[in-house]
């Protein structure tokens with residue numbers, strides 16, 4: 001079938017919205033008609049050349065839609081189901097999958113991270129030449145073929161333009177709080193970076209009744225949105241000394257938890273610096289290739305300060321996505337406030353150009 005997709009060729013060249021050919025789903029695969037897809041920083045890393053990804057490729061990995069066709073052997077979804085896309089097409093049988101950590105499944109690295117399906121090929125093509133789908137998802141298109149473990153059924157009464165955000169920003173941010181960290185009621189939480197993921201960390205911290213939730217960003221609009229989602233204090237480090245301001249709020253020792261949601265060396269190091277003895281800094285942000293950090297190991301052992309990573313909010317999509325959508329429908333997770341602009345796929349280049357300058361609200365493409 002013919003589909004409309006935004007094709008990335010190379011850094012500095014605008015994506016072009018084109019008609020591509022999409023093959024039918026093969027064994028264990030699903031064809032989804034997308035209703036919406038979100039613009040994520042992980043796409044932006046490729047657009048800016050911070051992550052090498054050779055074009056042509058259809059970017060996008062956060063989306064939701066309706067199943068139109070299923071390939072042979074598919075059992076978890078049926079035609080007509082509403083699904084949220086997951087960018088971890090896990091195998092379901094390895095040690096990681098069996099221990100409930102599908103984001104660490106080797107199959108994800110072998111396939112999604114190479115932008116190919118389980119058989120090593122792509123379903124999209126242009127004039128007979130394969131066009132890979134980013135993270136085996138390629139959500140900047142009106143239709144996608146994904147692995148069945150990447151199509152997670154959710155309730156049909158949930159608006160798909162909000163449900164789409166569950167597939168990356170919300171699963172990553174809320175999951176980091178609940179699954180990776182296990183923040184307890186009353187714990188103090190620092191969140192550095194208030195984009196889609198950082199704002200989702202704030203929503204997660206609010207959901208578990210964290211104590212002080214301190215949001216940090218250089219953009220006033222993002223801080224305002226952070227407040228509306230539950231931040232109890234906001235700090236703009238361009239105007240105030242961050243360390244001083246945090247210690248004034250929670251005491252000299254520092255916070256229980258610091259979440260870094262940008263992926264920069266100085267902010268990861270600051271997150272670590274601002275946790276109390278016995279506290280934990282969680283790296284949620286995805287750094288550009290080649291970034292390294294410096295941490296004093298003596299502080300680490302002597303003060304028992306931990307630095308841990310969180311990929312995809314340590315989530316199990318099949319378990320967590322429906323729950324997160326339920327929480328939204330119950331009014332406990334305010335995804336309406338997470339959405340910034342709603343645009344057409346034809347606005348994709350200017351929408352990426354505006355990323356980082358906006359107010360942290362997620363830009364969503366609707367089809």
Ligand SMILES: [Zn+2]
Pocket residue numbers: 040041042043061062168169
């Ligand atoms: Zn993402």
Ligand SMILES: [Zn+2]
Pocket residue numbers: 090091092093094095096097098102105106107
């Ligand atoms: Zn696996």
